Amino acid sequence: MLSLVEENYLKAIYHLSEGGHLQVSTNALAEAVHTKPASVSDMIQKLDRKGVISYTKYQGVKVTDEGKEAALKVIRKHRLWEVFLVKHLNFNWDQVHEVAEQLEHIRSPLLIERLDAFLGHPNVDPHGDPIPDATGAINTKPQKQLQQLSPGSEGVIRAVKDSSPEFLQHMDKLGAYLGAQIKVMDKVAFDSSMKIRIDRATTIFISKEVAQNILVQEN
Amino acid sequence: MLSLVEENYLKAIYHLSEGGHLQVSTNALAEAVHTKPASVSDMIQKLDRKGVISYTKYQGVKVTDEGKEAALKVIRKHRLWEVFLVKHLNFNWDQVHEVAEQLEHIRSPLLIERLDAFLGHPNVDPHGDPIPDATGAINTKPQKQLQQLSPGSEGVIRAVKDSSPEFLQHMDKLGAYLGAQIKVMDKVAFDSSMKIRIDRATTIFISKEVAQNILVQEN
DNA sequence: AATTATTTTTAGATTAATCTAAATTACAGT
């Protein structure tokens, strides 16, 4: 049984190790959970004792199979709640994260099972992130950063890498949304910025930073 | 700003003082929040310092206006979530309390406002308890304990005083539900048990204890 | 390889919430 705080640490470790880094460093984790490295050092020893991560001093941590299962349960809840907020309570996609961060800790197997059914067993959240099923299985489709496409190629926006309100509000301003059809019109070699056409209608310019945070399914 | 634990104490104090007792005793509160009197003694001093209750040593506590406002916000959330669970997630009325006990602490003014609208601004929860509006106003209708009715009188079940799973499951077994039409057929002087007819169809016997926990609106 | 610099861990404190045991106050019945 993990506390709310322990769940947040575990989820952060899981997310940090998703990015390829098998060993998650103390400093990176401190940054992610907004605490100091000293606090992290204490906590990872506790999580190691609980068996959800494996930790060797000065070498960082790694989630165990048991830890992965626990992390995925929290992530599942987080994303299902996000779907509820957007689909049924008319939240915008930039307003859901903070609330879901709280709701993900509600303990009730029945609740999450019923919520999932109520929502029609969605497989992605409002940011395009996949929702693990009750067993923890994730349905992951091949996606590329928009930045990696070359002029002429087309695709559909499927997810965003950055779910911060700032980025999402910028997306809204650009008229870029999940499901939008896009075509790369031009790519500037100098700064990797791009000109893209959305829904065969409007043409916009986006910076490299933006293009890196848009994930597309290529046609 | 109150912590989750402080919110639970405050809500308990509010509920205990609803029963007419203006001053809530340390022991009663300890029982209600499942802690020891020593812990309560500490906590009520803190809540007094925060201005939500007024406390004089050895004399018990009383919620202040500010405290009442805060308590009603938590109660509003608790009851709205209960409605959601029953109406949309198919929970039975005996399954909602524990989960609502957690959900009532989620902090998001937007969430509760939207949830209220989504539910169609209900004014009672699944146990017939009134739901305070956003300003804290409660719409309270005249209700009597079924136990107080005399033979021949009729009415409608509007609420239950006891929301424990045990009592609610017993209600289910009896076929007694909110909105049911009832008529008192007979009342035994010896033990105050009653014979009542539900929906002009089935006749059942109920004990004094049961009759005291059923609230009816008399015709 | 030796010396810095960085990262990580430990030591020692702090705050919130709880407990047990002891001290105090209030109340009730003679």
Add this chain to the structure above:
DNA sequence: ACTGTAATTTAGATTAATCTAAAAATAATT
């Protein structure tokens, strides 16, 4: 008014989560 019981409060500890400052280990640079 006195005395015993019950209720309440205080004292002192404990656990979880955090912090700052200092020590130790690792990594990077001459």
